[in-house]
Amino acid sequence: MLSEGDSVPGAALKDADGTSFTLERYRGAPLVLYFYPKADTPGCTNEAKDFTALTGDFAKAGVPVVGVSKDKPAKLKKFSDKYGLAVTLASDEEGGFCEAFGTWIEKSLYGRQYMGIARATFLIDADGVILRAWPKVKVKGHAEEVLEAVKAL
Numbered sequence: 500m501l502s503e504g505d506s507v508p509g510a511a512l513k514d515a516d517g518t519s520f521t522l523e524r525y526r527g528a529p530l531v532l533y534f535y536p537k538a539d540t541p542g543c544t545n546e547a548k549d550f551t552a553l554t555g556d557f558a559k560a561g562v563p564v565v566g567v568s569k570d571k572p573a574k575l576k577k578f579s580d581k582y583g584l585a586v587t588l589a590s591d592e593e594g595g596f597c598e599a600f601g602t603w604i605e606k607s608l609y610g611r612q613y614m615g616i617a618r619a620t621f622l623i624d625a626d627g628v629i630l631r632a633w634p635k636v637k638v639k640g641h642a643e644e645v646l647e648a649v650k651a652l
Contacts, residue, residue, distance in 0.1 A: 500601030500619060500634050507532075507627040508599035512567065512589040515575040520589075522565075526627060529652060531557065531564045531645055533620040533636075534602040538570045538578035538588070542618070542638050547584050549642035554585040560649045567591050568616060622648055 501507075511519050522530065533550070535543040550557075550564050557564050564586040570578070575588040597603040597616055606615045618638070622631040622645065631648050633641070 500617070500632070501599075501621065501629055502632045503629055505629050507621075507623055507629065508596070510591070510596040510599060512591055512596060513572045514590070515572055515579050515588045517572040522623075522627065525563060525565075525623075527625050529560075529562045529625055529630070529649065530623045531562055531620065531649065532567065532623060533564070533618075533645075534567050534597060534600065534616050535618055536568065536616045538568055538574050539581065543568070544578075544582060546618070546636075546638045546641065547578070547586060547588070548582055549638065550645075551583070551585040553642050553646050556646055557649060560646075560652070562649045562652075563587065565589055567596065569594055569597065620645055 511521055513519050535546055537543055566586050567589045569591055572590045575590055579588055591597050594603055602617045602619050604617045606613055618636040620633040620636055621629050624630050
């Protein structure tokens with residue numbers, strides 16, 4: 500998994516409307532990028548709602564928040580609309596972006612091995628360098644912790 504001091508890899512993502520973009524769109528300002536396993540599941544929903552609740556504070560700090568999963572754009576749109584999410588949701592259907600960040604990992608559940616996205620968050624500076632990484636995120640209180648790191652910039 501990428502860590503502090505690493506440069507952010509380039510890759511094309513799609514937003515919930517299906518529009519392609521890269522993180523170059525956010526160059527010149529810090530960015531919070533979080534990876535989550537699957538839209539509209541309990542932990543992922545709570546995480547997105549927590550970041551949404553703090554969107555105004557992140558905006559005051561000039562730091563956008565982008566969530567990335569392998570869900571299709573249409574599913575992200577439905578997820579965003581269902582919960583009134585204010586964060587940008589991005590689709591990495593092919594998984595190359597997740598792999599580049601090291602968040603596409605082997606997981607285990609009840610003895611079954613499978614590949615999935617590790618819940619992780621990255622605070623990226625204006626030049627595309629990771630300032631802070633949170634691997635193995637626990638959802639409760641995480642958005643507030645990230646906001647505190649943003650305020651310390």
